[in-house]
Amino acid sequence: MELPEAKQKFIEAWGKLGSEWGINRTMAQVHALLLVTPETLTTEEIMEALSISRGNANMTLRDLMSWGLVEKQHKAGERKEYFYADKNxxxxxxxxxxxxxxxxxxxxxxxxxxxxxxxxxxxxxxxxxxxxxxxxxxxxxxxxxxxxxxxxxxxxxxxxxxxxxxxx
Amino acid sequence: MELPEAKQKFIEAWGKLGSEWGINRTMAQVHALLLVTPETLTTEEIMEALSISRGNANMTLRDLMSWGLVEKQHKAGERKEYFYADKNxxxxxxxxxxxxxxxxxxxxxxxxxxxxxxxxxxxxxxxxxxxxxxxxxxxxxxxxxxxxxxxxxxxxxxxxxxxxxxxx
DNA sequence: TTAAACTTTCAATATATTTTGAAAGTTCAA
DNA sequence: TTGAACTTTCAAAATATATTGAAAGTTTAA
CATH class of the missing domain: 1.10.287 (Helix Hairpins)
Known part of the structure; x- marks a missing residue:
């Protein structure tokens, strides 16, 4: 199995497990995506990677932050917000x-x-x-x-x- | 608080907790009802107590049996099925x-x-x-x-x- | 100020899950 | 057999949950 396929499988599995345990599937998937991504990601990139809307991405990221699983990062001289997940x-x-x-x-x-x-x-x-x-x-x-x-x-x-x- | 109200609260709380953890609310409620009932109950009685339909009661009871939480009892000379929950x-x-x-x-x-x-x-x-x-x-x-x-x-x-x- | 670049909101829509209830199925005593 | 007493099924309806996307809001550099 190649890396991109493996990532996809991981994101799906995590989403499924989440939904079985009362956690919104998209939220689990966004978290999974951030877990396997070394860099920070923008809202735009997350929307793209998971084919979800801007509103959905925004709300999901806020949720993940309220759970303490994801944090925002601001980069000097940039307006965009970058998100990353604690990988521990x-x-x-x-x-x-x-x-x-x-x-x-x-x-x-x-x-x-x-x-x-x-x-x-x-x-x-x-x-x-x-x-x-x-x-x-x-x-x-x-x-x-x-x-x-x-x-x-x-x-x-x-x-x-x-x-x-x-x-x- | 009186017993009937307390039972009701218990059934509601159990239903809510269940649904937060990916277990169908009705299923958790039927289980809760059986947990606080000393006798066995018929499908009819469960339908009545929780205001649910026959089909729902039937499916939920099957589910609970497949989870090993509820069992059927047959009483001699009777056609009806009686259900009870392990209370341990x-x-x-x-x-x-x-x-x-x-x-x-x-x-x-x-x-x-x-x-x-x-x-x-x-x-x-x-x-x-x-x-x-x-x-x-x-x-x-x-x-x-x-x-x-x-x-x-x-x-x-x-x-x-x-x-x-x-x-x- | 202004306006570009971005984020947030939320009513409308879509999707998923649960529930209903009538019809079909089963069992059994007579 | 028959039919009364019961259980099961499942398509349709209801409800709950998640998602969209366009409009409104915010921030910042010029």
Missing amino acids: TWNIARQVAKERRKRELDPVLKILDELTKVEGDKKDPAYQTFNKSVTDINKLAKNVDKTLETMLKAEESWFWGSIFKIFK | TWNIARQVAKERRKRELDPVLKILDELTKVEGDKKDPAYQTFNKSVTDINKLAKNVDKTLETMLKAEESWFWGSIFKIFK
């Missing part, structure tokens, strides 16, 4: 974990905490079942939350080293 | 991890492995960047894969115990 995979993973925790896990944890406190007739199977499920899911979610917390602070090699030492 | 949270987490690994992670790993093998000019920055990104992501994905593997085999208390012992 561990940073990417942490950044995604951080944002999804904040945007999706935290709000659910808040609701689960409330629901855990709902009172009811302890003899009522409906109440028992509700309470058990909510409490158990809450515990699991909190464990995930704590693990993410640790991951956010950790160095990659230490993190996996620790995991595999235990799971040997 | 750790089983649920494992089952979801198992299916998503098979459906989404494995195919991507296969592509990444191929892309890792793409040859090119080692002096070419385009090749260098492509190769580094793909190789690094491949390593990360493999570590995730191994961790999931371990999780699938593990007991809940052992799993979290091990994680937190290390992450103290």
